[in-house]
Amino acid sequence: MELQQLRYVVAVAETSNFTRAAERCRVVQSALSHQIAALERELGARLFERTSRRVRLTPAGEAFLPAARECLEAADRARAEVAAAGGEIRGRLAVGAIPTVAAVDLPVALRDYRRRHPRVHITLTSAGSAELIDRVRQGGVDVAFLGLPPRAEPKGVQSRRLGGGELVAVVAPDHHLAVNETDLRSLAEEPFIDFRAGAAGRAQSDEAFAAAGVRREVPFEVSSADFMVDLVRQGLGVGMLPAAYAPRFPDLRVIRLRDAPTRVEHLIWDNRPSPAATAFLELIASSRP
Template sequence: MELQQLRYVVAVAETLNFTRAAERCRVVQSALSHQIAALERELGARLFERTSRRVRLTPAGEAFLPAARQCLEAADRARAEVAAAGGEIRGRLAVGAIPTVAAVDLPVLLRDYRRRHPRVRITLTSAGSQDLIERVRRGGVDVAFLGLPPRTEPKGVRSLRLGGGELVAVVAPDYHLAEREVELRSLADEPFIDFRAGTAGRAQSDEAFAVAGVRREVPFEVSSADFMVDLVRQGLGVGMLPAAYAPRFPDLRVIRLRGAPARVEHLVWDNRPSSATRAFLELVGAGHAGGVSPPE
């Protein structure tokens, strides 16, 4: 079994097309097909069902694919660690972030990292905090920026607190609320636009209203801050955003809250960071009091 064969299997599994897989791997299709057939003979099982109309994984292929990806990732990591020993950082850096990161200027941070380490392949994905924690645990994401309620700590990963802050209410310019600052409980009768129930982004607001002893209605549930803002602009209700993030939308009116919800932003990573991840942690630490201790 050779690494190149594993790459071919992964390429076919992801494209579901032998021709496109061969183009991705920069080989002729006959060579790719021959190598996959040789691997199937070695394994004693077919990995793909192939007809004139479609290609799909067999049950054996479904079982084989995760292990093949792990082997390729391990090989890539081994090469990256050898390069790091010689002073060159390479490999991959998969970054995850909630949409409302405010504790760092993430675009600038990624720019600076790329300038320092141009051989690292950087990717960025946006998701909710709990989803990102799980992706870090599974190895799909190397580092992630989260926002959690103050009493909640990320579990199963290593973490650094980046900072905290209160949420503010945001409304359309012509919304009937005219105050610049109000008690949180006074908004209980307003329709709210917030993140989906059960998410970390929603929990911080729900907890604050619970502490205030009032219930609120959330008729509009969204999955992104941009969608929330779009609905707020139409006067459909009150949105809740971190105070440090709300200035990105100067056309909205901001209402500060007494008894406001709060959140803490965290940077998380797994227990065995790669050289590319360690370099990113060092870069983040250089811009924060206390820094980031080099992972063991």
């Protein structure tokens, strides 16, 4: 069993197509098919069901795939550790971030990291805090930036608090609320645009309204801050954004809240960070006061 064979299996599993898998691996299809067939003979089991229309994993293939990925990740890690011992950082760095991260200028941090470590392959995923915690636990993301309610802590990962901040209400420029500051009770009759119920980005607002003894309606649930802002611009309701993030939308009216919801941003990572992830954590630590 060879690492290249494992790469071919993973590629076919992820593309569901031998031709596309061969293109991804930069090899002719006949060579890829031959190597997978040789691996299947060695294992004594077929890994894929092949028809004229589709390719899918057999039960044996489903069982084999996670172990194949683990082997490839371990090999990549071994190469990265050897390179790091010689003073060179290489490998991959998978970063995750909530869309409204504000404690760190993430584009600048990624730019600086790439300049320092050009042989690291960087990827970025935008998702909610709960999903990012799961991805870090499972190894799909190396480091991630979260936003959680003040009393919440990420579980099962290493973490560092980056700072907290208040949320503000944002409304369309022609909204009837012609105030610069108010409280949550004064907003209770307004329709709200917020993240889906249960999401960390929603919880901080829900907890603040509950603490104020106020009920509100959220007829519009969104999955991204940009979509929230688009709906706010159309006058469909009131949005809630971090105060440090809201200035990115100068066309919206910002209303500060005397009893504002708050959130805390966290940086999280796996219990055994790779050399590439360790270098990123060090860069973030050195860039903050």
